[in-house]
Amino acid sequence: MASARDTIYETLRSRLTSGHYPDDASLIPQVLSEEFEVSRTPVREALGLLERDGLLVSTQRGFTLRRRSDEEMLEIFEARAILESSAAYAAARRRSPIDLARLDDLIERTRAEREPAAIRRCFNLWHEAVRQAAHNQTIGELLHTLDAQAKLSAPWKTPLAEGTFDASIAEHEQMTEAIRAQDAERARTLMLEHQAHDRDTRILQLVSQMAATAPGASGSAEPDHVEKET
Structure with a gap:
């Protein structure tokens, strides 16, 4: 069975690659943990994987979409x-x-x-x-x-x-x-x-x-x- 981290990762990846979020969106772990009804740990892990994939950039509050030249x-x-x-x-x-x-x-x-x-x-x-x-x-x-x-x-x-x-x-x-x-x-x-x-x-x-x-x-x-x- 897929872990909470993997489920959140796949969901957020699909959103990011389908234009779900506006360019200036900020993905906040606390907000996402409430949405997915899980602790912040699997959310942070999923966001970290998406950053590793080159889709997000970490900030003080959370993560923003990575824009490329x-x-x-x-x-x-x-x-x-x-x-x-x-x-x-x-x-x-x-x-x-x-x-x-x-x-x-x-x-x-x-x-x-x-x-x-x-x-x-x-x-x-x-x-x-x-x-x-x-x-x-x-x-x-x-x-x-x-x-x-x-x-x-x-x-x-x-x-x-x-x-x-x-x-x-x-x-x-x-x-x-x-x-x-x-x-x-x-x-x-x-x-x-x-x-x-x-x-x-x-x-x-x-x-x-x-x-x-x-x-x-x-x-x-x-x-x-x-x-x-x-």
Whole structure:
């Protein structure tokens, strides 16, 4: 059974990576202990783990969200792309019939979904399946941390338009076929390209959002939907 610390950690991590807290939020151990109805010890331990993950910064009163410079964000995306492409390379060489069946199932589920949030969940599960097929726990753990840092720094937003995900679905299908064919170099190259598209989209969305909310900016409409699963 999960400990109180682990439960609180997972809950707070999900909140942090889904935009639950505003940028200036302060996470106070006493307040959180009352919310979760536990002592402050597991709360402090969970907050400490989130600080170790690079999501929080400790202050005198508690913890605040860690904000990163432009350079740091680019470093995160670069490291993430390298590890994701390494996972794809390893998956092409080590995948089992079960791994392939899992990837195929997720492609079919993605094609059948219509809701943006459900499609994003399938995308996330597909990437998790690639990491499992790589059979390299260290890569998986490092990517778990980098995923959270990327989500906190540059959350993915889905423009509410028809065909938004068509290109990404096609890329996932191409990578799946490369893994099936055990073409490790092609799987690596396709994943690098896929990660570059994700990086460019998220950075553009972030810059557009910053420009729209800057002092003196005209209008504050938000036509995009923040995807909580990515």
